[in-house]
Amino acid sequence: MTAALTVRDLHVHLGQSHVLQGISFDVPTGGVTALLGRNGVGKTTTLRALMGLVPRSRGAIALGGDDVTRLATHTVVRRGVGYVPEDRDVFAGLTVEENLRLAERDTDPRYELVYDLFPELRQRATQRAGTLSGGQQQMVAIARALLNENQVLLVDEPTKGLAPLLVTEVAAALSRAAELTTVLLVEQNLPVVQRLARDVVVLDAGQVVHAGPANELLADPEHIQRLLGVHGGSH
C-alpha cells in the first residue's frame, strides 16, 4: 500500500543552521503518525518544509506517491494537504466566519463536521478571531484544516498552552479527523500521543532516530527517556 506521505533525504538550512540533515520517513495511510522529539530538533521545520513554507536544500517529498517537492505552498495544499500551524495563525482582524470562509477550497465545505466538533465556533461566527481565547483560536485553526477533504493533515502542537479540558476537546477532534484522513501530528503531550498515534517518528538533532509503532515506544519508559528526555510513566 502506498504511504500517504513519503519523505526522503530531506535537508533544510535556515540561515547558517543545518536544521534537517537528511530525514527520511513514511506516513502510512490513515490514522495518526506522531512526530516526536525534544525542543529544537526540527519537528516544526519538518512540517513547514513539507508545506513548502521553508526552502528545502535537498531531498524528495511524495504525497500519495506523487512528487510534490518542487511545488509552491498553495499547490501542495490544493493537492490535499491541510495545515494547523504551531502558533494557530488565525487572522486576528477577520471574524471566525471569515477565517473559515477563507479556507474554503472544496465546492462543498464540511461546515457540518466543523460545527459538530466545535459548536462554539457557530456561536462566535461574527466575533473577531483576535479576541478569542487561545483554545478557541486553536479550534478555528483546526476547523480551517478540516473544512476541506485532505489526503494528509499536518498538525503542529495543537494542545500547546491549552487547559486540560480543552486538550481533551482538541484530542477528540483530532481523533475524529483521523477517521477521515491521515494525520501527521507534532505533539509534546505524551498522553495525547498515546491516545491518538498509531505510529511514531522521533527526531533528534535534525535526524530520524526512531520510527515504528507508537505502542512499542510508549510501553518502554527507558526508551522514551533516552529519545525524548521525559519520563513516559509520569504522564
Added chain:
Amino acid sequence: MSTLVLLTITGLGLGAMYFLVASGLSLIYGLMGVLNFAHGALITVGAYAAWWIGEQVGGGFGTRLLVGGALGIVVGAAVAALIELVLVRPLYRRPVEQVLVTVGLALALGALVQGIWGADPKPILLPDWMFDTTTVLGANVPNDRFVEIGIAAAVLVGLTAFLRYTRFGLVIRAGVENRAMVTALGIDVRRAFTIVFALGGALAALAGVLSGVYFGVVDPARGTSLLIFAFIVVVIGGFGSIGGSAVAAVAVALIQQYANFYASSGIGDLAVVMLLAAVLLVRPGGLAPKVAH
C-alpha cells in the same frame, strides 16, 4: 468664518488626492511588503495619459475629461500590473533591490514623460461648471473641490465594501496580516499581488487626473510631490489600513492648509512633519496598524 470654510473644503480636496495615492500605496505595502517608490510616477503617467487622450478625443471639455480620465485610470492600472509582473515579482525576497528598482523606475518614467511632452505644465481644460463656485456658509467654493471630495468618498466606500464583502477582499485583508498563512490555505497570493498593484496604479492615476482638475494643469513633478505626502499619510494611517489612510489624509491636508494660511506660507509642510513625528512617538504603528479594513 467663510475663510475657514474655504480652507477646510480646499483642504478636503487636497486630502482626497492624498487619500487616493496613499490607499494604493498602503495596500501594496501591507500585503506585499513592497515600498513602491514608482507610485508617484504612476500619478504622472495617469495624469498625462488622461490629458493626451482627452486631446485626441476632442469634443467638449466634459467629454475630454471623462473619456481621458477613464482611460488614464486604465493606463495607470495596466502600467502598474506590468511593473509588478516584470520588475517586482522576481525581487520579492530582495527588498533592497526592490527599492532600487522602483526608485530607478520612478526616475525613468518621469524622464520619459518629460522627454515626450516636455517639462512645461499642460493645461487641463475643464467644463465651465467646474470653475463656478457654490456658496457654503458664506464661502465661495469652486465646484471642482466637491468633485474631488465626492470621488474620493466614493472610492473609500467602494474600497471598504470590496475589502469587506468580496472573497478577493478577504484574501487581501488576510494577506496583510499573514501572507504565508494565506498560501498555507491553498490560495495563490501572487495573483492577489498583481491585482492589488493594478488597483494601486488605478488609484494613483485617478489621483493624477484629479490633481489636474485641482491645479488646472498636469506637470511632470506633481507625482513626486504628492507621493511624499502620501507616504506620510500611510505612516500616520497605518500600513494596510484604508480607513486609517482616509483619516490621516484629511488630517494632513487640513493641517497643511490651516498652517499655511494662519501661520505662514511653507509652515504647512513643517506642521505635517511635526504631526508625523508626534504620531510615531505615541503610536509607532500608525492609527490603525497592519489590518486592512
